[in-house]
Amino acid sequence: MQNSKQLVDGRHLRSIQTRLKLLEAARTIFLEEGFNKATISQIIKLAKTGYGTAYVHFTGKDDLLIVLIEDVMAQFFEIAQTPFFPRSKEEARGIIYNQVLTFLKLAESNRQMMQVFSEAMGLSPAIKTKWEEIRQKFIEGITRDIQYSQEQGLARTDLKAEVVAPGWFYSNEMYQWSIVSNEHPASLEEIAQTLTAMYTDGLYL
Template sequence: MEREQTDKRKMRGESSKSKIIEAGKTLFLENGYKDTTISMISKQAKTGYGTAYTHFPGGKEEIFFIIIDEILKEFYQIASVAYHVNSKEDSLILTRGNIEMFLKLAIKHQQALKVFHEAIGVSHIINEKWEEFIEKFIKRISINIQQAMDKGLTHHGDFDPEVVAGVLFYTGEKYMWKIALNKTDKDYRTISESLAQMYVNGLYK
């Protein structure tokens, strides 16, 4: 009996957390990060103000990052795919494809990324989370670069893989934000082709 009651409390708690997260998704997109409050989220989720803090002690920053982390995982999945190349041509095909997928995600999640961009500017916690993601992403790309160097495919054997990876990531990030913020009318395929050619021709023999 006691276990049954515990299970029911746990289920209610999980249900409450899900409602709060779903309410947050709706309100952040409607109002932006700065103008969304815990009170608004609690009301939308039909839960008590204190309940929201019980589940998410970090307040709206914690709720928002849980939401945006789902999107960041989609972006990271691009970098985490096994990368085996034996030629410059192989690398161009894979790099172009990866950049296209990266920018297509920016189109898919455009509204959420607009809010994320705002949150990065006003919350040092969210900004730190984004910096952690960037570091993780660059380290993963640098593994691929090191593999190419080990195979003797690059112009030089003494490139710093993380520096080269950073050049690719930060250039791609720039266009990701341009797409999210409606600051470019360039087609994502045109951007992908240009970035891939620049990166591969600069790195590979």
């Protein structure tokens, strides 16, 4: 029994290692070639795995990029999930400013990979669908934060949270992509301060 368990554990470990090798190879090829020019053959060759083995783990380069997107966005979601229980407008402003600035800095530090994501969204329906799922997850979190502030008497209740939340997200997303393309009009701190002021002054009491 022990030998059988060791055999299973060994196979599982090799499977994990192969998956990681494929992801690391995909990251390298995507950064070197971009999404359009990258091929699954290049990725498999760099990972030094067989085609059959590679396709056990991933259906193609779209599937590989989706996992890499999820890895990067996990950093963004960690910031988005910062506990949000402000007791005043100023406290809300501080939390929101820090979140926005951290988002923008993450976009900057992940610029190259996010450029690949941006390219892929225009070429792959699967990647575009994944990004829409990510957007929706952010918007749902923002909606909950707005509703909490409204329930606490901190935010205007004449504004519908489900309408405000997408507008707030898309404003941030616009600047995120401008940073990714290195075409942003001001410093990250200035962008974060301006976005935060527009949002909090329009929503909070």
